[in-house]
Amino acid sequence: MSDANDDAQTYALGAIAAVVALVIAGVLTLAIGRSGAPKAPAAATAVAAAEAAAPRVYFEVDSDALPADAMEVLNRVAEAARNNPGAPILISGFHDASGNAEHNADLAKRRAQAVRHALEANGVPASQLQLDKPQQTLGGGDPREARRVEIRIQ
Structure with a gap:
């Protein structure tokens, strides 16, 4: 049983x-x-969300020349600036900790200035454009992040 x-x-x-x-x-x-x-990988999703929040221009290694694909981003920012006259536009250049710190900070500043000049040429008043002090990336992510300029309409 x-x-x-x-x-x-x-x-x-x-x-x-x-x-x-x-x-x-x-x-x-x-x-x-x-x-x-x-679904897109988490890193790609995070980068896309960051770009939507603050448009970014990514530069080549050790270069302050605007890349060819920057004009699309800069045109969108210029349009938004024209739609928000008087709104401050903060331009921030970034760099990483590798190499000469002084050179990297200067390069980040020149990149931000290149973005500023391009926006001025696109009709954005200089009075709206504010350069932020070059900032160091925290690392660990996409190496392009250390060669970027962020543009934020305040």
């Missing part, structure tokens, strides 16, 4: 495990189906 009870218990536990597995599979199927397209 004990063998019959053991067999019944084994059968019942197997049936419960099968039901649980089916429920989990169904939940996963629903979750995947509702999520739609695959």
